[in-house]
């Protein structure tokens with residue numbers, strides 16, 4: 001049977017599901033178990049690190065730093081603890097031997113294995129990018145844990161012969177949880193089940209949002225494509241992402257920025273004020289938040305508002321990115337330089353509102369899925385260049401355009417421009433590799 005990584009096509013799907021109360025309890029247990037294990041690893045790390053450091057410092061501070069000194073009682077105790085901690089994290093088995101509740105019937109051993117794997121992944125990430133040391137996971141109101149679909153002895157993987165398997169288009173069986181009711185992707189599941197199309201299920205994430213909704217994310221892999229490619233259209237387009245509207249394309253069309261977040265923000269702010277008032281009251285009266293009914297009720301209201309805003313924005317981005325990919329063979333956008341963009345705090349707010357980064361990820365993913373091309377280019381000079389004659393503002397004594405200049409006239413060729421439209425054309429031409437002066441055929445840059 002082929003491994004996940006050697007299959008040609010991959011698709012992630014997210015399904016809403018509706019667990020029973022018993023299943024909710026099991027999900028919570030597994031979430032707690034994976035968090036516990038992750039935190040054990042982080043704790044062991046901290047202990048080992050601090051013990052090593054402390055003895056190093058003590059050695060340096062002693063009167064004769066080059067002579068091995070004897071350890072104090074405290075240091076010996078710490079060293080012992082740290083050896084124990086080290087042993088605990090050598091093998092996943094050790095931690096499960098020490099804490100036997102991890103062997104409880106309802107605990108998915110793969111959830112624990114995944115927690116450990118995520119911990120190591122966090123370290124690898126840290127070594128690669130230089131920040132994000134694994135830290136303790138706090139208890140949260142959104143839960144998640146991961147399991148895997150395993151195939152034992154089968155020649156070929158299908159949607160219905162692994163340890164995670166579809167019973168029909170509305171039900172799936174999961175390890176420990178049993179059969180749960182699901183919603184979504186019915187056509188895809190039906191076709192693959194009915195036609196027995198070899199499809200492997202990989203990692204499976206089980207999630208509960210803060211608004212108490214349950215979702216299942218499945219990684220699917222297959223040698224048979226999940227979607228039909230879109231027809232070629234012989235059209236290419238450049239898009240300029242800006243704050244005045246969501247985007248302007250190289251044909252001059254503008255897509256308004258919906259700013260869902262800002263509209264709903266007032267509502268959200270109000271709900272959050274109520275929430276913090278209730279938190280204060282509960283604290284004043286010495287009640288724990290978990291038992292403060294009114295607080296918990298309001299927490300759900302806030303979480304639902306957040307969720308609603310996120311979903312609306314997501315829908316907007318989905319529809320727009322699909323339309324762009326479907327109607328064009330090539331889509332060109334500028335790379336986002338978050339560092340530059342986020343310098344200005346007010347602007348940062350807008351950027352997180354409009355979700356450009358998510359949008360670019362969608363374009364890339366969909367281009368791949370539907371057989372189209374999406375590229376990003378370095379945004380240098382895309383705003384300052386006149387696409388008509390190729391001269392660049394801010395060079396040769398011409399004044400640079402500022403954010404205020406929404407419309408401008410090229411001082412060289414006298415062509416009138418709308419800033420974002422001109423930028424979108426430049427972005428497209430840069431993506432096509434034809435950044436030349438159309439009149440003199442000289443390279444403009």
Ligand SMILES: [Zn+2]
Nearest residue numbers: 386389410413
């Ligand atoms: Zn010009």
